[in-house]
Amino acid sequence: MACALTGASYGSITRAPLSAASHSRKYLLMNIYLPIAEMSVNAALFLGMGWAVGFLSGMFGVGGGFLLTPLLMFMGVPTAVAVGTGSMQILASSVSGAVAQYQRNNVDIKMGAVLVVGGVVGSVIGVSLMKILRQVGQFDLFVALSYVLFLGAVGALMMIESVGTIRKRQTGQASPRKTGQHSWVHGLPFKMRFHRSKLYISALPPAMIGAFVGFMAAIMGVGGGFVMVPAMIYLLRVPTSVVIGTSLFQITFVMAVTTFLQAVQNKSVDVVLALLLIVGGVIGAQFGAAAGAKLKGEQLRFLLAGLVLLVCLRIGWDLMNKPVEIYSIGPVIGGAN
Amino acid sequence: MARMPLALLAVLLLLLPVLAQDSRAPRVGPPRPAATPNADAPLETVEADVSTRTLEVTTGFTGHEIIVFGAIDNSQAPEGDANYYDVVVVVEGTPFPIVVRRKSDVGGVWINTSSVTFSSVPSYYAIASTRPIEEIAGPSVLERNAIGFQHIKMTPSASYKGVLKEYEVAAFRDAVIRLKKKQKLYVTEPKDGVVFAGRSLFRAAIPLPANVPVGPLVARTYLFRKGEAVSAHIARVTLHRAGLERVVHNFAFLHPAGYGLFAVLVAVGSGLLASTFFKRRNA
Numbered sequence: 001m002a003c004a005l006t007g008a009s010y011g012s013i014t015r016a017p018l019s020a021a022s023h024s025r026k027y028l029l030m031n032i033y034l035p036i037a038e039m040s041v042n043a044a045l046f047l048g049m050g051w052a053v054g055f056l057s058g059m060f061g062v063g064g065g066f067l068l069t070p071l072l073m074f075m076g077v078p079t080a081v082a083v084g085t086g087s088m089q090i091l092a093s094s095v096s097g098a099v100a101q102y103q104r105n106n107v108d109i110k111m112g113a114v115l116v117v118g119g120v121v122g123s124v125i126g127v128s129l130m131k132i133l134r135q136v137g138q139f140d141l142f143v144a145l146s147y148v149l150f151l152g153a154v155g156a157l158m159m160i161e162s163v164g165t166i167r168k169r170q171t172g173q174a175s176p177r178k179t180g181q182h183s184w185v186h187g188l189p190f191k192m193r194f195h196r197s198k199l200y201i202s203a204l205p206p207a208m209i210g211a212f213v214g215f216m217a218a219i220m221g222v223g224g225g226f227v228m229v230p231a232m233i234y235l236l237r238v239p240t241s242v243v244i245g246t247s248l249f250q251i252t253f254v255m256a257v258t259t260f261l262q263a264v265q266n267k268s269v270d271v272v273l274a275l276l277l278i279v280g281g282v283i284g285a286q287f288g289a290a291a292g293a294k295l296k297g298e299q300l301r302f303l304l305a306g307l308v309l310l311v312c313l314r315i316g317w318d319l320m321n322k323p324v325e326i327y328s329i330g331p332v333i334g335g336a337n
Numbered sequence: 338m339a340r341m342p343l344a345l346l347a348v349l350l351l352l353l354p355v356l357a358q359d360s361r362a363p364r365v366g367p368p369r370p371a372a373t374p375n376a377d378a379p380l381e382t383v384e385a386d387v388s389t390r391t392l393e394v395t396t397g398f399t400g401h402e403i404i405v406f407g408a409i410d411n412s413q414a415p416e417g418d419a420n421y422y423d424v425v426v427v428v429e430g431t432p433f434p435i436v437v438r439r440k441s442d443v444g445g446v447w448i449n450t451s452s453v454t455f456s457s458v459p460s461y462y463a464i465a466s467t468r469p470i471e472e473i474a475g476p477s478v479l480e481r482n483a484i485g486f487q488h489i490k491m492t493p494s495a496s497y498k499g500v501l502k503e504y505e506v507a508a509f510r511d512a513v514i515r516l517k518k519k520q521k522l523y524v525t526e527p528k529d530g531v532v533f534a535g536r537s538l539f540r541a542a543i544p545l546p547a548n549v550p551v552g553p554l555v556a557r558t559y560l561f562r563k564g565e566a567v568s569a570h571i572a573r574v575t576l577h578r579a580g581l582e583r584v585v586h587n588f589a590f591l592h593p594a595g596y597g598l599f600a601v602l603v604a605v606g607s608g609l610l611a612s613t614f615f616k617r618r619n620a
Binding site for chain 2: 030031032033035036038039040088089091092093094095096097099100137138141145255256259260261262263264267269271272274275278279282286319320321322323325326327328329330331332
């Protein structure tokens with residue numbers, strides 16, 4: 001306990017320059033001392049960051065966790081706090097969407113429940129693994145590698161798809177639609193009838209997808225919509241009308257559980273930091289949604305893919321390049337070593 | 338019944354060392370060096386205090402400058418000789434165990450590959466002095482009094498004996514000092530860090546940055562004459578959380594489950610509140 005109490009006292013090495021930079025902007029808005037991150041930050045700067053991420057997530061219709069969590073880490077927030085606080089912010093930004101989708105009857109509750117059950121299992125595993133990785137000093141590496149891997153794959157696929165669609169639209173070709181195909185997914189046991197999705201499939205694939213997304217959510221501080229939505233469409237063949245609502249339903253519940261677990265196991269949820277980001281984010285999302293309405297779907301996906309790939313490259317660059325400082329200091333967590 | 342006074346006496350006897358310690362001036366740090374220049378004259382001593390005994394870290398905390406001030410009693414400095422005495426002030430934070438990790442290139446990716454745990458490293462360490470400390474005293478004197486970054490007591494955990502070479506552990510040690518300096522947690526004010534006002538009064542300004550770890554600080558003031566520490570004094574500053582900052586931090590660490598639920602409720606509440614607000618505005 002003593003270790004946990006003193007743990008957050010040592011942050012990443014970028015903390016000092018940050019507080020110095022924000023000091024000069026003191027007249028703009030007061031600095032806020034974050035109780036869990038244990039750093040003094042400029043409130044306006046973090047509100048602005050929340051706004052920017054909210055704008056992009058409103059524009060592209062994504063949660064924005066994959067942008068926000070790395071951004072917090074670049075700002076010097078300890079990785080664990082960035083991930084833990086990220087899940088709280090995602091919960092806030094997805095809950096209203098989930099309620100709206102539910103009211104429009106766009107949620108397959110049964111499918112959602114299976115996804116949530118899987119998600120909670122994944123989250124529990126993820127949060128526990130995070131604790132172990134922090135003790136052995138490999139958590140930052142694991143997070144960075146996960147980001148490079150997932151953002152790289154999803155970004156590249158989205159880029160290829162959107163470029164293809166834009167080309168086809170230019171040449172006037174209609175994209176062929178495949179329907180009623182059976183895949184290996186339909187041969188698994190524990191079949192369940194999902195009325196809202198008009199599916200009769202095994203409960204295992206959605207549970208596994210949910211678990212995987214829950215795991216990612218805990219480790220990377222993301223909602224995981226960018227993995228879950230394609231998986232539901234292409235693997236489970238859930239109708240597009242219920243995909244968004246059902247994935248938001250899963251994200252909301254899994255994020256609530258993840259936030260709770262992060263607070264209990266890793267003490268890495270900073271409510272003050274999260275509130276700054278939430279307030280900035282909800283306002284930004286309103287402007288973003290208005291901006292996004294002016295663009296075509298494939299154009300948006302193309303831009304989003306570019307953004308995803310940029311974040312991926314930036315993190316990858318930091319991993320591959322010889323760091324200026326090869327040493328780092330941190331607290332002893334849970335009596336390791 | 339007759340045993341009562343005896344028991345009372347026993348308790349008193351047990352308490353005696355504690356009481357005696359309390360009544361003495363707080364001199365827990367390095368022992369006061371004995372030096373007798375003029376046998377007939379009374380010894381010069383230094384006394385010091387800190388401008389702020391307790392500092393509160395609140396939500397608005399952006400760092401704080403503490404002033405260590407003091408005076409030399411029985412100064413024997415000849416008239417007009419301003420450089421007769423040197424004063425060094427060391428402000429040290431609570432020691433904590435820390436892990437130092439070293440990255441190396443593993444197949445093109447930079448990965449933490451080795452680490453050393455130091456069982457106690459001061460969270461904060463500031464030196465202020467009238468002149469650079471190397472000019473004031475020799476390394477052995479500085480080491481004995483734990484003055485200077487290279488003399489900070491850092492003991493690696495025993496498990497590294499034989500695994501890592503001496504110079505490797507030294508590199509980890511240097512890294513701690515370098516990184517702490519970068520965080521502005523190890524600071525030095527070698528020139529005019531301590532300023533004399535008159536013959537025996539002096540003051541030193543110590544900047545505590547916003548990221549200073551919360552906990553008690555110890556301010557040690559040394560009086561040097563001709564390269565020897567002739568007197569020392571210890572003062573304390575407590576740095577504690579206060580206000581909203583304290584409430585949130587204690588909630589998170591003492592009642593993690595309650596805090597977790599609270600965090601979930603805040604997120605859900607603010608998310609729903611925001612959406613109803615904007616729905617009404619956009620309608």
